[in-house]
Every structure is written in C-alpha cells, then in structure tokens.
Amino acid sequence: MFAENLSAFLTHPVTATVLLLVGIIGIALELLFFSGGLLALAGVAGFALYFLGFYLAGFAGFGDLAVFGLGLVLLILELVVPSFGILSVLGAICLFGGVLMASSDPKEAALMLGIALLIAIVVIAFAIRTFKHRGVWNRFILKEQLTTDKGFTSSPDRxxxxxxxxxxxxxxxxxxxxxxxxxxxxxxxxxxxxxxxxxxxxxxxxxxxxxxxxxxxxxx
Incomplete structure (x- = not known):
C-alpha cells in the first residue's frame, strides 16, 4: 500500500516535473560551477526519485536505468577529463533518453521534460549571471588585469x-x-x-x- 501511494505521488505529473527540474539544475550547475559534488548529489537524487516512482509502478526497467546510468558516467568523465562539451552532450542525451524510456507515457514524459528544461534554463542563466566569477570558464580565461595599482609591475623598457x-x-x-x-x-x-x-x-x-x-x- 505504501509503495503504491509513493509511486502515485512520485509519478504525478507535477511531482515528476519538479524532480526532473531538480535533476537537471543540480547536474548542470555542478558541471558549470564545481560545487564539490553537492549540486550533483541533489541532481542525482531528483532523477533517482523520478525513476523510483516509475519503477514501483512497474514501468521503468533495468535497461532504462542502464541508459540513464551511462549518461551519469559520461557527465562524470566530463568533470575528470574535459572534452569541450562532447561527453556532456552525449551524457545529456542518455539522461533524457532514460527519462523518456522509463515513463508510462513517453509523450507526457516529453512534455514534463520540456517544461523542466525551460524552467531550468531560466534558473541556470540567472545563476551564471550572478556567479559568473566562479564559473568553469575561469579555468581558461585570465580575467584579472595585471595593473600597477594592484601590485603588478612589468619589466622596464631598456x-x-x-x-x-x-x-x-x-x-x-x-x-x-x-x-x-x-x-x-x-x-x-x-x-x-x-x-x-x-x-x-x-x-x-x-x-x-x-x-x-x-x-x-x-x-x-
């Protein structure tokens, strides 16, 4: 009885959309800002609860989880071995593919995923604008100007x-x-x-x- 109630709650369109939203935002922000794994953990938890609901309902199988798990592995590899976004794209495709495959109604799942993506894009854009000084791009771009008023001196022209x-x-x-x-x-x-x-x-x-x-x- 508990499992049925939990499944019904987790697979409700509103709940499922929120879980997808948490999953997308958590993993995307982890890739962008490297929070030490906290945001990734929140993202994985959101996706895990989504799959749990459809698994308890008898729709999600191990194949769906395997596709989703492959997506997570690819995203983790992107953190360890940067591929200029290639692994991230492949990982995202696997994640979203697993989400659609696990649902009882792929069309409804696509709608929920689309809504979650739109909201996530807004949230992620706001986070990038607010915390742009901490983004992953700072690994490749030297933003600090080496000026004399900040204590930097250049070799004199002789x-x-x-x-x-x-x-x-x-x-x-x-x-x-x-x-x-x-x-x-x-x-x-x-x-x-x-x-x-x-x-x-x-x-x-x-x-x-x-x-x-x-x-x-x-x-x-």
Whole structure:
C-alpha cells in the first residue's frame, strides 16, 4: 500500500516535473560551477526519485536505468577529463533518453521534460549571471588585469640603452653589473669575459636582458 501511494505521488505529473527540474539544475550547475559534488548529489537524487516512482509502478526497467546510468558516467568523465562539451552532450542525451524510456507515457514524459528544461534554463542563466566569477570558464580565461595599482609591475623598457657606454663594476663572466649613466644595471656579454673597471657599450636589449661588449680603444 505504501509503495503504491509513493509511486502515485512520485509519478504525478507535477511531482515528476519538479524532480526532473531538480535533476537537471543540480547536474548542470555542478558541471558549470564545481560545487564539490553537492549540486550533483541533489541532481542525482531528483532523477533517482523520478525513476523510483516509475519503477514501483512497474514501468521503468533495468535497461532504462542502464541508459540513464551511462549518461551519469559520461557527465562524470566530463568533470575528470574535459572534452569541450562532447561527453556532456552525449551524457545529456542518455539522461533524457532514460527519462523518456522509463515513463508510462513517453509523450507526457516529453512534455514534463520540456517544461523542466525551460524552467531550468531560466534558473541556470540567472545563476551564471550572478556567479559568473566562479564559473568553469575561469579555468581558461585570465580575467584579472595585471595593473600597477594592484601590485603588478612589468619589466622596464631598456631599449634606450642601446649605444650608451658605461663601466663594468663587477667581472662579467659573462653576467655581472655595470654602471650606465649613473645607474647600476645587470648586464651580460655574448660569452666573452670582461674584467672589472673595463669600459663597455650596450649592443643589444631583449626585454630585461642587456647585452654589452668591451669598448674598443680609440686610435690616435
């Protein structure tokens, strides 16, 4: 008697639609926001109660559950091995296929599923807009701007040093330090050794790398 009452309650169109809605929203938000499994658990519970109702009514079989279970496996694989949505689409097809197959009336199930999908789309769109800073897309898009007011600094542009002269204040073996226009600058040679106190000239600048060579003595 209890099983019959439970089955009648779970398979009622309104209850079944709500369970489908919970299932779709829970799993979709888990895929989008990675809540640690809580939303996925709620989604699986919603689908599980849906299947339980039709199983108790004698309509859902193991084949239907197998198709649905395959969909869950594919969605879990999407979480572990991102496939750019391919596994998610296949998983969703299996999930919805299992839902339709388990129902006593596939047309009615399709209507319930359609209503649940429409409502779920609205809820999911609202969640994305509200929690967009926590979405899965942040794994692939660097949204933080590296500005100086946030403590980020870039390498100074030293292209203006090309052609300037200075003096090595440490041995360049080949890296070391030189004084150029009164500024201590880390420099490097093209492999040659330059002793301390030698006059040098900047011949190349690549980012923060300043390349120097020993100045040739002037001929009288």
């Amino acid at each position: 292209a203006h040093l090309i052609g300037l002269t200075g003096e090595a204040i440490t041995p360049l073996r080949p890296a070391g330090t030189a004084i150029i226009q009164g500024e201590r600058i880390d420099v490097v040679t093209n492999g040659s050794f330059i002793p301390i106190g030698t006059s040098i000239i900047v011949v190349e600048v690549e980012g923060s790398r300043v390349v120097v060579k020993e100045m040739e003595p002037k001929l009288d």
